[in-house]
Amino acid sequence: MQHNIDKDDRIEGTFQLYSPPFLFGYDRQPSLASSDHSHLRNSTFLTLFIIVQPPLSPPDPIMEHLECSEPLHLEQHLELWSKEVSKYFPHRCVKTLVTDVGGKSVCVTRFFRSINPPTIYEGETTSPEMIARYVSLIPVSTSGTLLFGHFNVWLTCDQTIRLLLGEREDHAILLCCFLMKLGLKVWLLFGSGIPHGRSAYVLTRDDTSLATPTYTIWDPVTGLSYSSMDSFSPLHKVYCLINDENIWVNVQSEELVRRTNFDVTQRSNWWPAFGRSVSAPSTSVQPDDIEYAITSPADVQLLQDKIEKYLKDSIMKWRPTSRTIWNRYCIATLRKLLPIMEREACGLKQPSNSDHLNELQHIFGSHKMCGFPISQPFTNIKAIIEAVKSTGVHNNESPDVEFALAVYVHPYPNDVLSVWVYAVSLVAQR
Numbered sequence: 001m002q003h004n005i006d007k008d009d010r011i012e013g014t015f016q017l018y019s020p021p022f023l024f025g026y027d028r029q030p031s032l033a034s035s036d037h038s039h040l041r042n043s044t045f046l047t048l049f050i051i052v053q054p055p056l057s058p059p060d061p062i063m064e065h066l067e068c069s070e071p072l073h074l075e076q077h078l079e080l081w082s083k084e085v086s087k088y089f090p091h092r093c094v095k096t097l098v099t100d101v102g103g104k105s106v107c108v109t110r111f112f113r114s115i116n117p118p119t120i121y122e123g124e125t126t127s128p129e130m131i132a133r134y135v136s137l138i139p140v141s142t143s144g145t146l147l148f149g150h151f152n153v154w155l156t157c158d159q160t161i162r163l164l165l166g167e168r169e170d171h172a173i174l175l176c177c178f179l180m181k182l183g184l185k186v187w188l189l190f191g192s193g194i195p196h197g198r199s200a201y202v203l204t205r206d207d208t209s210l211a212t213p214t215y216t217i218w219d220p221v222t223g224l225s226y227s228s229m230d231s232f233s234p235l236h237k238v239y240c241l242i243n244d245e246n247i248w249v250n251v252q253s254e255e256l257v258r259r260t261n262f263d264v265t266q267r268s269n270w271w272p273a274f275g276r277s278v279s280a281p282s283t284s285v286q287p288d289d290i291e292y293a294i295t296s297p298a299d300v301q302l303l304q305d306k307i308e309k310y311l312k313d314s315i316m317k318w319r320p321t322s323r324t325i326w327n328r329y330c331i332a333t334l335r336k337l338l339p340i341m342e343r344e345a346c347g348l349k350q351p352s353n354s355d356h357l358n359e360l361q362h363i364f365g366s367h368k369m370c371g372f373p374i375s376q377p378f379t380n381i382k383a384i385i386e387a388v389k390s391t392g393v394h395n396n397e398s399p400d401v402e403f404a405l406a407v408y409v410h411p412y413p414n415d416v417l418s419v420w421v422y423a424v425s426l427v428a429q430r
Contacts, residue, residue, distance in 0.1 A: 246272045
């Protein structure tokens with residue numbers, strides 16, 4: 001968000017807040033969502049209007065010229081095209097030459113290649129939803145870790161997976177390359193919205209469902225997808241599209257996503273960087289394929305037990321004046337539910353509120369439950385402890401309160417881990 005204010009001096013719009021799939025102990029107001037948006041009935045939205053006066057003055061960019069890996073005529077062509085774009089559309093972010101880990105500038109179209117994704121679930125056909133889930137579980141760098149001076153360093157797919165860290169652009173590139181392997185028509189999309197400000201997304205086109213193609217926007221960090229016509233998409237404005245064929249800047253007077261024509265063949269709507277005189281580079285900086293290693297189940301079990309122990313110890317420490325009693329029956333029930341929720345997050349199972357609630361029915365009959373499950377990529381145990389503390393579940397001061405806490409760590413190839421924590425407080429009904 002800070003990045004957005006630095007660039008535009010304001011944040012304006014409505015965005016969807018993260019809500020856990022189940023929320024016990026809280027009452028929700030009746031939804032006003034129409035039948036057309038029935039999937040949003042249990043969602044929470046925040047409308048913001050923030051403006052900074054006087055406007056912030058970001059420091060002048062460092063105009064250092066990096067050594068370029070491209071032929072001189074291609075470098076000059078892209079620099080000239082970028083200047084023309086900036087002259088007519090100064091606020092529309094366009095990427096042409098980006099920095100690789102060697103500190104050299106490279107044409108952005110070289111970062112695309114069809115790459116084999118990992119096997120997400122044995123015996124299951126890999127779907128776009130599974131791939132998006134896998135990419136979203138790779139931790140995101142939010143503190144400029146991958147900056148080379150003023151220049152944002154772009155990683156190749158194997159580097160992102162090996163480091164288990166990347167910027168939003170790296171996640172978007174990784175998702176693009178995996179989806180290309182599934183045969184989808186894919187673009188890297190740069191635009192702006194809430195809460196990420198100016199950021200990278202993935203755009204896919206489906207030509208099979210209707211006479212006119214439909215477009216889907218993927219958030220590479222959350223793994224969620226949105227129709228291009230969705231009013232509640234986190235992406236609000238579209239600036240440019242990039243794939244292995246070309247770079248297109250949006251020259252339409254309209255920037256809003258749902259009013260944007262995504263047909264890049266229409267020159268009146270999209271201005272390409274490459275054409276007959278100069279073509280896009282044909283070779284890619286990406287590897288031909290990626291070798292994946294199985295994450296050790298024994299190590300994952302040790303980590304899961306360690307997280308659960310640390311969390312239980314932390315909850316007891318946060319309640320120094322009260323005895324903390326653990327409800328073993330509830331813990332066993334929650335442990336059974338968490339693997340199912342991971343399968344639902346991957347799109348392998350249709351979410352079923354009734355099945356989830358039926359498993360907890362015996363507990364509801366005797367106790368009032370307050371709490372919810374949380375899910376996040378594994379970075380370190382401290383981050384998980386802070387996330388659980390922020391739920392406030394431990395603050396229940398009822399004299400006969402009991403607690404239940406279950407942890408599930410699901411392993412994916414190359415040490416990508418999904419962590420689920422279900423933390424609740426229980427008070428016996430009288």
